[in-house]
Amino acid sequence: xxxxxxxxxxxxxxxxxxxxxxxxxxxxxxxxxxxxxxxxxxxxxxxxxxxxxxxxxxxxxxxxxxxxxxxxxxxxxxxxxxxxxxxxxxxxxxxxxxxxxxxxxxxxxxxxxxxxxxxxxxxxxxxxxxxxxxxxxxxxxxxxxxxxxxxxxxxxxxxxxxxxxxxxxxxxxxxxxxxxxxxxxxxxxxxxxxxxxxxxxxxxxxxxxxxxxxxxxxxxxxxxxxxxxxxxxxxxxxxxxxxxxxxxxxxxxxxxxxxxxxxxxxxxxxxxxxxxxxxxxxxxxxxxxxxxxxxxxxxxxxxxxxxxxxxxxxxxxxxxxxxxxxxxxxxxxxxxxxxxxxxxxxxxxxxxxxxxxxxxxxxxxxxxxxxxxxxxxxxxxxxxxxxxxxxxxxxxxxxxxxxxxxxxxxxxxxxxxxxxxxxxxxxxxxxxxxxxxxx
Amino acid sequence: xxxxxxxxxxxxxxxxxxxxxxxxxxxxxxxxxxxxxxxxxxxxxxxxxxxxxxxxxxxxxxxxxxxxxxxxxxxxxxxxxxxxxxxxxxxxxxxxxxxxxxxxxxxxxxxxxxxxxxxx
Numbered sequence: 001x002x003x004x005x006x007x008x009x010x011x012x013x014x015x016x017x018x019x020x021x022x023x024x025x026x027x028x029x030x031x032x033x034x035x036x037x038x039x040x041x042x043x044x045x046x047x048x049x050x051x052x053x054x055x056x057x058x059x060x061x062x063x064x065x066x067x068x069x070x071x072x073x074x075x076x077x078x079x080x081x082x083x084x085x086x087x088x089x090x091x092x093x094x095x096x097x098x099x100x101x102x103x104x105x106x107x108x109x110x111x112x113x114x115x116x117x118x119x120x121x122x123x124x125x126x127x128x129x130x131x132x133x134x135x136x137x138x139x140x141x142x143x144x145x146x147x148x149x150x151x152x153x154x155x156x157x158x159x160x161x162x163x164x165x166x167x168x169x170x171x172x173x174x175x176x177x178x179x180x181x182x183x184x185x186x187x188x189x190x191x192x193x194x195x196x197x198x199x200x201x202x203x204x205x206x207x208x209x210x211x212x213x214x215x216x217x218x219x220x221x222x223x224x225x226x227x228x229x230x231x232x233x234x235x236x237x238x239x240x241x242x243x244x245x246x247x248x249x250x251x252x253x254x255x256x257x258x259x260x261x262x263x264x265x266x267x268x269x270x271x272x273x274x275x276x277x278x279x280x281x282x283x284x285x286x287x288x289x290x291x292x293x294x295x296x297x298x299x300x301x302x303x304x305x306x307x308x309x310x311x312x313x314x315x316x317x318x319x320x321x322x323x324x325x326x327x328x329x330x331x332x333x334x335x336x337x338x339x340x341x342x343x344x345x346x347x348x349x350x351x352x353x354x355x356x357x358x359x360x361x362x363x364x365x366x367x368x369x370x371x372x373x374x375x376x377x378x379x380x381x382x383x384x385x386x387x388x389x390x391x392x393x394x395x396x397x398x399x400x401x402x403x404x405x406x407x408x409x410x411x412x413x414x415x416x417x418x419x420x421x422x423x424x425x426x427x428x429x430x431x432x433x434x435x436x437x438x439x
Numbered sequence: 440x441x442x443x444x445x446x447x448x449x450x451x452x453x454x455x456x457x458x459x460x461x462x463x464x465x466x467x468x469x470x471x472x473x474x475x476x477x478x479x480x481x482x483x484x485x486x487x488x489x490x491x492x493x494x495x496x497x498x499x500x501x502x503x504x505x506x507x508x509x510x511x512x513x514x515x516x517x518x519x520x521x522x523x524x525x526x527x528x529x530x531x532x533x534x535x536x537x538x539x540x541x542x543x544x545x546x547x548x549x550x551x552x553x554x555x556x557x558x559x
Contacts, residue, residue: 155510157475164468171457178453187453263510269486270479277479278471285467414510422468429467433460 066108070337078102078332084237091237091394094198097325098233101332117333128330131225134206136327137199138295143320144199144392144424145275145299146312152418154270155263158370159384159415163422165366166388167430169194169359173351174434180347185209185221188434190348193232194355195427196239196389201232202331203292204431208438226334227345231352233331236391242356243386243398250364251382255371256406258381260415268306275300282429288439289432296428356389363388363419380415387416390423 059065081099085092104124109115117124130136153159174191182190189205202225211223235242247256279297283290302312334340367385374380383403387396396416403412 152510154475154479157472160468160472160475161465164465167464168461171460174460175453175457178450184449184452184456188456261509262512264506265508265510265513267483269483273479273482274475277474281471281474282467285463285470414514425471426464426468430460430464433463434456437456437460 061110063108066110068108068337070341071106071108074106074335074337074340075103077335078106081234081332090240091233093324094233094328095237097328098230098332101329102335103332104329105333105336116336117330118336118339124330124333127326128334130323130326131202131229131330131334132206132210134203134291136323137203137206138291139323140199140320140327141292141428142295142299143315143323145296145301146303146316147320148296148300148303148392148421148424149417150274150300150421151266151271152263152414153421154266154274156415156418159380159418160422160425161370162363162367162385162388162419163390163424163426164388165385166359166363166390166419166423167195167426168362169196169355169357169389170427170430170434172358173355176351176354177347180351182344182347183215183219183221185213185215185438186224188438189224189228190351191355192427192431192434193228193235193348193352194359194389195423195430196232196236196356196359196391196395197424197427198229198233198236199327200292200390200424200427200431202229202327204435205229207435213439222344223339224344224348226331226340227348229331230335231349235352235356236394239356239389239391239394240398240401242353243360243395244402246357246360247364247383247386247399247402250361251368253406255368255382256403257410258379259407259410260379260381260384260412261377263414263418268304271304272301272306275304278425282425286429286432286436288435289428292428292431293425296424359389360386363423381410381412384412384416384419388419388423388426390420390427392420392424393417395423396420 078099078101081095081102084090085095085099105117111119114120114122114125116122117128119125170191171194172191173194174187177187177190178184185208189201189207189209192201192204195201205225205228209221209224209228211221213221215221275297279293282293282297286293299312299315302308302315363385364382365385366388367380367382371379371382381403383399387399389395396413399416400411400413403410
């Protein structure tokens with residue numbers, strides 16, 4: 001065996017060395033000799049300049065030569081994202097992949113070498129495919145379904161309405177975007193930022209504002225997936241900053257002290273029936289949201305059926321982790337400065353902030369409105385209305401923390417989880433409605 | 440003028456979507472609320488009658504769930520079980536790992552270079 005390799009090696013060496021040893025055909029040697037004669041005269045002078053030229057050419061390909069101020073700004077933004085994630089623990093599982101993605105996407109490069117995320121055929125472009133075609137969001141929803149415990153919602157179904165109330169943010173932003181001059185599909189995609197649900201926002205924008213669809217008047221919609229996703233995720237991470245002042249503004253001290261009666265225990269049978277019935281009802285109402293709601297309740301059934309623990313375990317750990325990594329990095333990388341830094345992106349960011357505010361206020365005020373009809377220990381602590389903006393489970397945690405600030409013995413987490421998960425269902429339904437109207 | 444008309448048209452369509460969208464979301468979740476508030480207990484009650492019917496009289500089956508047993512108690516019990524299972528090991532790991540104290544050979548710490556130093 002060794003001999004065979006040795007012989008093969010020697011043969012291949014000979015083949016490669018043939019031009020050097022001058023064993024090629026006559027015509028080839030003739031041209032080589034002439035070029036050698038030509039170049040020899042200039043060799044001494046040009047050697048150094050050639051080298052410098054080579055270095056210069058190499059320099060042209062480096063990031064230093066191609067850097068523009070936009071790239072540097074975005075790299076700074078990426079570093080800030082990473083810093084916020086590490087230092088303040090604001091959704092680090094999202095901000096660190098996205099922040100790194102922002103840096104990766106904004107390294108300056110020479111176009112045309114299949115490097116960038118928007119160049120067809122590049123590796124990043126293939127990974128971005130899952131975002132553009134809306135593949136990652138349903139997979140994330142599968143994992144969320146397998147993580148979520150709907151029992152507090154089953155115990156107190158009326159809290160479902162708080163999840164609906166917060167969707168007012170979606171439609172108000174939609175209208176605001178129309179006033180700012182976006183066309184209908186773009187405005188729909190921007191509105192869903194108010195749903196405070198990253199996967200839903202990506203899903204809807206990949207269907208409506210993907211830069212491919214052509215409108216009735218012949219113009220192509222803009223590609224807004226990047227700005228919308230970044231706005232949705234960054235405001236979700238900032239929920240602990242945005243929500244508390246609004247809560248204090250809209251609720252009185254007395255209301256914040258309301259203790260809700262503990263939810264009743266929910267039987268396993270109810271938990272098993274919930275995903276099936278909810279799947280049927282919600283998808284019959286809004287079939288366009290089928291990829292999201294179908295996967296959400298499928299994941300939940302895997303968790304609650306009691307027979308598919310292995311599948312549920314994979315869905316809520318490994319699978320969702322893998323998809324989150326890919327989604328985070330590619331969404332981050334899609335903020336390539338020349339495409340991302342536009343007036344539209346700035347407007348989307350402004351609208352996103354407004355939509356979070358409106359959604360939170362909608363939830364809080366609707367909880368107060370419901371209190372008008374409820375008596376005694378049925379009364380709701382209006383703080384839990386703020387959890388109606390999905391952002392699972394961060395907004396529920398914020399509600400819990402605010403409740404504890406008012407009364408250190410009042411644990412609202414379980415109650416807040418109900419509008420929180422209802423918000424996920426609500427924003428998915430809203431996305432389905434917008435999609436069925438506008439696509 | 441046409442552009443302005445188009446703009447107003449878009450806005451009016453926007454309002455239509457706003458109103459219908461909100462109505463649909465609300466009614467959808469209201470439907471879910473009603474189903475889970477009244478439909479689900481009814482389904483479970485019917486199920487109880489079907490499954491336990493032959494043994495019991497229908498009157499004896501209560502549609503009410505145990506009100507005393509709240510979610511907080513369930514949560515406390517499940518935390519206790521979780522913590523208990525976390526501490527308990529019914530299968531011990533059979534592989535014992537002892538940290539290797541002896542360093543593998545490395546020329547950086549080799550004595551042999553020190554021993555031959557004078558000869559070189």
